[in-house]
Amino acid sequence: MASNSEHTLVWMDIPVADLDRALTFYRQVLNRTLDDYRPNNPMAVVRSPGGVSCALIEKPSETGQGYGPLPYFNCAGRLDQALSQAKLNGGRILQDIQSIEPYGYRAIVLDSEGNRIALHSPER
Template sequence: MKSVTVGWFEIPVADMDRAIAFYQKVFDCILNQQEMGDFQMAWFPWDESKGRAGGGLVFHKDFYHTSKLAGTLIYFSSEDCEVELSRVKDAGGEVQIPKRMIAPDIGYMGVFLDSEGNRIAIHSMA
């Protein structure tokens, strides 16, 4: 049977500048903003050599809409998800599920609403 993995993800936003400020503060990183015709995108830093999918924020008034309670849930990886979760409120988001253990061999997770109203998860082993 063929293996299938995530190759790219996109998080819809309503306000690109606000969303970039939110994610840069929460993840302590710099996003690379690009305009591609009538699309606006901002890419998260990623390292393909570690087998992790890349992705970014995307704005298009007709094709992308934020999703507070429905749709796909994206998990970001972290050393300790409590670090990023602790930054969410000050960045303009809301923690929905504080850090909690999934199982000892799987690690921890938490869920937050970003500045745009998207539900996003974060996972760590610590």
């Protein structure tokens, strides 16, 4: 994940039903090499040097209508406060704060418009 605290968007999860098919698609479309983490994790990472990277994560149950990409927004050092503000402003916590070692912590929220977003902080 991008560690530069000036980035608003720090990461993106893109759920895929078939990781091999998705790897072929993104490699060809982006003309880039992707880091394949199988067999330990069913995911591949699209690196963006100096910027925001994303992961293709094999989660067939999260593809299609109602899901889609999961953007991670930077809430460095204020994750608890961000969750409180989300609740006060029409959001709903779908997944409370959890460790995503070695990348810090995240919580997944439904925003006021029904979109899933992740709030991220390198420290709790």
